[in-house]
Amino acid sequence: MFKTIEWTPDGVLMLDQRLLPLEEVYVTLADYREVATAIRDMLIRGAPAIGVAAAMGVAIGLREAARETTEEARAARFEDVCQHLAATRPTAVNLFWAIDRMRRKFASLGRLDWAERVAAMEQEAVAIHQEDVECCRRIGRHGQALIADNSGVLTHCNAGALATGGYGTALGVIRAAAENGKRLHVFADETRPYLQGARLTAWELHQLGVPVSVITDNMSGHFMARGEIQAVVVGADRIAANGDTANKIGTFMVAVLAAYHHIPFYVAAPFSTVDFTMSSGRGIPIEERNPREVTHLRETQLTPDGVGIRNPAFDVTPNHLITAIITDQGVARPPFVESLGRLHAL
Amino acid sequence: MFKTIEWTPDGVLMLDQRLLPLEEVYVTLADYREVATAIRDMLIRGAPAIGVAAAMGVAIGLREAARETTEEARAARFEDVCQHLAATRPTAVNLFWAIDRMRRKFASLGRLDWAERVAAMEQEAVAIHQEDVECCRRIGRHGQALIADNSGVLTHCNAGALATGGYGTALGVIRAAAENGKRLHVFADETRPYLQGARLTAWELHQLGVPVSVITDNMSGHFMARGEIQAVVVGADRIAANGDTANKIGTFMVAVLAAYHHIPFYVAAPFSTVDFTMSSGRGIPIEERNPREVTHLRETQLTPDGVGIRNPAFDVTPNHLITAIITDQGVARPPFVESLGRLHAL
Numbered sequence: 238m239f240k241t242i243e244w245t246p247d248g249v250l251m252l253d254q255r256l257l258p259l260e261e262v263y264v265t266l267a268d269y270r271e272v273a274t275a276i277r278d279m280l281i282r283g284a285p286a287i288g289v290a291a292a293m294g295v296a297i298g299l300r301e302a303a304r305e306t307t308e309e310a311r312a313a314r315f316e317d318v319c320q321h322l323a324a325t326r327p328t329a330v331n332l333f334w335a336i337d338r339m340r341r342k343f344a345s346l347g348r349l350d351w352a353e354r355v356a357a358m359e360q361e362a363v364a365i366h367q368e369d370v371e372c373c374r375r376i377g378r379h380g381q382a383l384i385a386d387n388s389g390v391l392t393h394c395n396a397g398a399l400a401t402g403g404y405g406t407a408l409g410v411i412r413a414a415a416e417n418g419k420r421l422h423v424f425a426d427e428t429r430p431y432l433q434g435a436r437l438t439a440w441e442l443h444q445l446g447v448p449v450s451v452i453t454d455n456m457s458g459h460f461m462a463r464g465e466i467q468a469v470v471v472g473a474d475r476i477a478a479n480g481d482t483a484n485k486i487g488t489f490m491v492a493v494l495a496a497y498h499h500i501p502f503y504v505a506a507p508f509s510t511v512d513f514t515m516s517s518g519r520g521i522p523i524e525e526r527n528p529r530e531v532t533h534l535r536e537t538q539l540t541p542d543g544v545g546i547r548n549p550a551f552d553v554t555p556n557h558l559i560t561a562i563i564t565d566q567g568v569a570r571p572p573f574v575e576s577l578g579r580l581h582a583l
Numbered sequence: 584m585f586k587t588i589e590w591t592p593d594g595v596l597m598l599d600q601r602l603l604p605l606e607e608v609y610v611t612l613a614d615y616r617e618v619a620t621a622i623r624d625m626l627i628r629g630a631p632a633i634g635v636a637a638a639m640g641v642a643i644g645l646r647e648a649a650r651e652t653t654e655e656a657r658a659a660r661f662e663d664v665c666q667h668l669a670a671t672r673p674t675a676v677n678l679f680w681a682i683d684r685m686r687r688k689f690a691s692l693g694r695l696d697w698a699e700r701v702a703a704m705e706q707e708a709v710a711i712h713q714e715d716v717e718c719c720r721r722i723g724r725h726g727q728a729l730i731a732d733n734s735g736v737l738t739h740c741n742a743g744a745l746a747t748g749g750y751g752t753a754l755g756v757i758r759a760a761a762e763n764g765k766r767l768h769v770f771a772d773e774t775r776p777y778l779q780g781a782r783l784t785a786w787e788l789h790q791l792g793v794p795v796s797v798i799t800d801n802m803s804g805h806f807m808a809r810g811e812i813q814a815v816v817v818g819a820d821r822i823a824a825n826g827d828t829a830n831k832i833g834t835f836m837v838a839v840l841a842a843y844h845h846i847p848f849y850v851a852a853p854f855s856t857v858d859f860t861m862s863s864g865r866g867i868p869i870e871e872r873n874p875r876e877v878t879h880l881r882e883t884q885l886t887p888d889g890v891g892i893r894n895p896a897f898d899v900t901p902n903h904l905i906t907a908i909i910t911d912q913g914v915a916r917p918p919f920v921e922s923l924g925r926l927h928a929l
Contacts, residue, residue, distance in 0.1 A: 258887035393801075424893075427877070429775060429799035432885055435877075440887040450891030453775035453877060455739075455800040455833025459898040462835065487801025489808065490840060497839050531773070531781075531799060534880050539778055541604035541786045545796030547770075552805040 238444070241399050242281060242289055244363050249293045251281050254399060258440035269298035269318050276325040276332075279431065283400020284474045285369050285507055288331030291322045292362040295339040298322070299358050303351045311351070315343060327522040328483055328551045329474040330512045335365055369402030372507045372565040376406050377413030380470070380505050380563035384414040384421065388467040391424045391457055394485035395437035396472025396505065406505040407470040408441060410563060415447050423449040424466060426457060428485060430530040430548065454487050461498040469495045473506035473562075480556030480573025481518025486549055492558035501560040508564040511577055518553035526550045584790070587745050588627060588635055590709050595639045597627050600745060604786035615644035615664050622671040622678075625777065629746020630820045631715050631853055634677030637668045638708040641685040644668070645704050649697045657697070661689060673868040674829055674897045675820040676858045681711055715748030718853045721911035722752050723759030726816070726851050729907065729914070730760040730767065734813040737770045737803055737841075740831035741783035742818025742851065752851040753816040754787060756909060761793050769795040770812060772803060774831060776876040776894065800833050807844040815841045819852035819908075826902030826919025827864025832895055838904035847906040854910040857923055864899035872896045 239261060243250045248267035255278070256262050264280070266272050272294030274280075276287050298318030305311045319336050326332060342361045346354045384390060390411055394400075397408030405412065415421055423442055427435035435451050442449040452460065460466050469491055475483040482488070482504050495502040515521060528546035532539060540546065562569040562576075566583055569576035585607065589596045594613035601624070602608050610626070612618050618640030620626075622633050644664030651657040665682050672678060688707045692700045730736060736757055740746075743754030751758065761767055769788055773781035781797050788795040798806065806812050815837055821829040828834070828850050841848040861867060874892035878885060886892065908915040908922075912929055915922035 259884060426801070427775065427885070429773065429801060435886045439890045443887055443890050448891065450893050451877060451886050452893050453800065453832070455772070455775060455836055456893065456895065456898075458836035458839060459832060459895055460893070462898070486799070486805060490801055490804035490836060493804060493840055493843050494836060497843075531797060534885075535883055537881055537883060538605060539773070539880075540781045540797050541789055544785045544789050545794065547796050547798050547802065547806070549802065549805055552802075552808070 241286055241401070241403060242293070242366065244293055244359065244366065248297060249290065251275065251290065252399070253280050254282060254437060255280055257436050267297065269294040269301065269322065272297065273322050273325050282433070283395060284329035284331040284472065284510060285401040285406065286399070287326065287329055288335035289366045289369055289402045291332050292335040292339050292365040294322045295319060295336060296359045296362040299355050303355055326524060328524045330510055331507070334509050338365065366402045369507065370404055373401050373404035373406055373409040375565040376505050376507070376563055377404065377409035379568050380410030380503065381413035381417050383501070383503060383561065383563070384410065384419060384468055386419045388419070389422050389424060389465045391426070391466045391469045391491065392438060393426045393434065393471050393488050393491050394428045395433040395441070397438055397441040399437050399441055400472060406472045406507065408438065410470050410503070410505050411447065412445060415445070421447060423447055424457065424460060425449050425451050426454050426487065426491070427451055428487065429454055433485070457491055458494045461494055461500060466500060468501050468503065470503045470505055473504050473510050474551055475515070475521050476504070476506060476511045476562065477515040477518045477521065478511070478513045478574055478577060479517050480559055480562060480569070480571065480577065482554045482559060483518060483521045483523070483551045484554065486552050489552040489554045492554040496558050502558060503561050503563055504559055505563040508566040508580060511581070513581065518555065521553060523552070524550040587632055587747070587749060588639070588712065590639055590705065590712065594643060595636065597621065597636065599626050600628060600783060601626055603782050613643065615640040615647065615668065618643065619668050619671050628779070629741060630675035630677040630818065630856060631747040631752065632745070633672060633675055634681035635712045635715055635748045637678050638681040638685050638711045640668045641665060641682060642705045642708040645701050649701055672870060674870045676856060677853070680855050684711065712748045715853065716750055718911040719747050719750035719752055719755040722851050722853070722909055723750065723755035725914050726756030726849065726909035727759035727763050729847070729849060729909070730756065730765060730814055732765045734765070735768050735770060735806070735811045737772070737812045737815045737837065738784060739772045739780065739817050739834050739837050740774045741779040741787070743784055743787040745783050745787060746818060752818045752853070754784065756816050756849070756851050757793065758791060767793060769793055770803065770806060771795050771797050772800050772833065772837070773797055774833065775800055779831070803837055804840045807840055807846060812846060815846060815848045816851055819850050819856050820897055821861070821867050822850070822852060822857045822908065823861040823864045823867065824857070824859045824920055824923060825863050826905055826908060826915070826917065826923065828900045828905060829864060829867045829869070829897045830900065832898050835898040835900045838900040842904050848904060849907050849909055850905055851909040854912040854926060857927070859927065864901065867899060869898070870896040
């Protein structure tokens, strides 16, 4: 089975997701700047996975910071590393969460000698990775109970092992349901422009032996109307305190369609995806990516020269369209401001 | 300016739409079988345009039928030609409407000598073409009044000059509004898998000088939520007597989203698109096309081998989601079973 990301003595090993599903190529990144570029260029993507990658990037960067000659210069370089990694992608909160956790760990190490600090920070990054996998398994256990036997399940983008440390959030729910003997057929939206559904979700589920059909993003309403879809499960890049959820562009449309057809719409994410500093989704920054993702597919030009292109990478689904938010801490139901608050207090 | 289709002494001239927007290549088809293949392979597409192409194909086929030696053999060959052209694409009613009109014309010619019959049938095909262009201009005149100045207008697929004899239906409304001095910004859904929006609508509007931005099919909800879209205008492949409308896959989703955001959703089509033999959209056959349209983009493979693929080419938008149907006979408002019936009686 593939590995999304792994800490190695030589640096961060990751699967280059841009080449899937046709090529399975691994790269090892030994410089934190390369890790930042890999996150920005979506060699690795998915909110939990970029959190893990950023933590490992911080750990690598600390090695470089340790080569400075004064304590102050080392601390300053460490902060540069954190800021460089944080400047890669604005929407997913896991990135900032993971970097902040690494900062707090670093602060807790006080005046340990530097070799020990570097080793402790590497261990912290590995711990974040391991905890993420365990977190996904808990999400799967909580969520699988919501999926009925003989269901058609729609998912958008990729919230699978490839988007996390391993196992997956939305696909974790689907995997856990399949492991519990439920017969499912998954519809994977292809998820333009980056095609995470067509390339990654289809590949992952096919490897796991879960039946999957790829559809284009404009087809899910048709299959809902025909009664072929009984549930929707998606991931999340950031969840506001009131349950409003930022996720891959197109998630909001699927949520509106699910509500129209009275189909349950589930968000599955680590509890750390909830950003309690955001009272609603209105304040969540939406990344606009390079128009070339829309205008070209690899080298093939799709659009005429000179026309406008818009490329928001995420949208916000308002809380009233969400049936439940499945986290490692448990399942939150509306009103989310209360249910998420209760889970937070646990 | 480009020509979508034209009758020439050598056969049917048409622009190969598969190569747009990068190449503008015309072909001349002198055999009705080539015309059928061009329709099936979407060298030409769009409900009114395939009606025109089929009529011209019938006219060409009659030349071949005329070479038979008996009146009976000629009539039988003519019927073969009609059936061959009718078997190309099942959803758009204009195809069957145009072929039936050619059949009726042929029957009306009685025992005229064959050279005269061939000439009369060619004139009939040219008349269908000319009437379609005039029809689109009337649709534009009726529809432009519904579009406010300073509007963002979303359209899906291509219902422009390229989808008709010329001028366009949904894009005819947009063109007419622009020609009336209204300042518009058009959002063109790229329209996977065939990319009619990204390739054709963007190219057409850019040539006309109407500002246009291409978005992927999963973005329209986001821009509606942000208040950037004030109206939706789409074409139609077949409209049932109650107003239910079959159109390019994804149209239904846009209609649900427009209703959710209280944005008017307009269908623009020749009145001949209304199929009064269908009481509702439930009976409209939905074409399923080759999975390769989803799995590959030109030579680039997008999906892993071995996964399921679904590729319905159309969906049905229920009448309650449609604000008005704009036809050459006038604008129909709900309840459509009455308003379309009144226009039918004119």
